[in-house]
Amino acid sequence: MKQHIITRALAAACALACAVSLAGCGASEEGKIRIGIKFDQPGLGFKKSGTYVGFDVDVATYIAEELGYTRDEIVWKEAPSAQREAMLQNGDVDMIIATYSITDSRKAVVDFAGPYFVAGQDLLVRDDETEINGPEDLNGKRLCSVTGSTSAVTVKEKFADEVQLMEQPGYAECATALFSGIVDAVTTDDIILAGLASAARGQLKVVGKPFTQEYYGVGIKKGRSDFAAQINDAIEKMIEDGSWERAIEVNTAGTDYSPNPDYNPPTPTEGE
Structure with a gap:
């Protein structure tokens, strides 16, 4: 319930x-x-x-x-x-x-x-998930990401032959698909996933193996x-x-998330 x-x-x-x-x-x-x-x-x-x-x-x-x-x-x-x-x-x-x-x-x-921040694309799974421990475990899995996001583009470029990608207009819909078992994981930036995991009160978890840098x-x-x-x-x-x-x-209170210190905090130099 x-x-x-x-x-x-x-x-x-x-x-x-x-x-x-x-x-x-x-x-x-x-x-x-x-x-x-x-x-x-x-x-x-x-x-x-x-x-x-x-x-x-x-x-x-x-x-x-x-x-x-x-x-x-x-x-x-x-x-x-x-x-x-x-x-x-x-x-x-x-x-x-x-x-x-x-x-x-x-x-x-x-x-x-x-x-102003550097994130890394990661995976969000159900708390009882044991098969997905990183991007190397995605073969045959169903993923959800958001239309127009760099995360969706990355999946299409790197994992097109391995996964089935569902695109949704927002991450609330992706989280719903994950809860209901329609997909096996949600993929986007780690800080976004940390927020979703916090809102799910322990029923979702971030895998913790980022595989990109998102500025x-x-x-x-x-x-x-x-x-x-x-x-x-x-x-x-x-x-x-x-x-x-x-x-x-x-x-990010209540999660184990912390920014990657190799990239954060960044130096803002774009556009000048």
């Missing part, structure tokens, strides 16, 4: 997020900063009781305040993985901080500041090097004053 309740809660989170994202569309956004985040990623970007919480939210809030905006002057926008480039190109948001990996293909159409950047519109420099200054300050480390600790 407990598992059923958790599964329903994870699945409902994404549906709620979609509905909430439509609210307030008629409100004036003049004099405010519009920031795209995820609404369905526990520990990173999550809509909870009328507020937004998570590591990405904390980073975004810190940057916005360094740019001169108050918390009340931040307009949060849902930024699904497959829509992020279009949102920046169309001017729907001023920046996107949504587990947004910096890649050459993305840099062809948008710019980045950062990175999270702040997505901005093409040609704004001055804006990138300001964002990078804010990220550097967040790291130096200890706010970055505290945000990691708060948002």
Whole structure:
């Protein structure tokens, strides 16, 4: 019964997020900063009781305040993985901080500041799973990842002949598929999986063998090097004053997760 309740809660989170994202569309956004985040990623970007919480939210809030905006002057926008480039190109948001990996293909159409974090793609499995202990055990397995994510691309490039990939619009749906046995594992960045495992209260676990490095950047519109420099200054300050480390600790509490010290904290140099 407990598992059923958790599964329903994870699945409902994404549906709620979609509905909430439509609210307030008629409100004036003049004099405010519009920031795209995820609404369905526990520990990173999550809509909870009328507020937004998570590591990405904390980073975004810190940057916005360094740019001169108050918390009340931040307009949060849902930024699904497959829509992020279009949102920046169309001017729907001023920046996107949504587990947004910096890649050459993305840099062809948008710019980045950062990175502000370096994650690694890993695997999330049910707590009683014994056969999957790393990427070497994926042959014949069914995986779930999110449409438009670098994780899904990596699976197609590295494991296309070994696994069956299900793509979903959000990680809540992937977690639901994992609980129900439709898939054997969920794959994406380790810090995202840590948030999902925390929300599942011990019924899911991260394998703990990352096989990529994902440099999270702040997505901005093409040609704004001055804006990138300001964002990078804010990220550097967040790291130096200890706010970055505290945000990691708060948002991964209750898990064994810690950032890879070989890559974190990163030096923000993109876009300048």
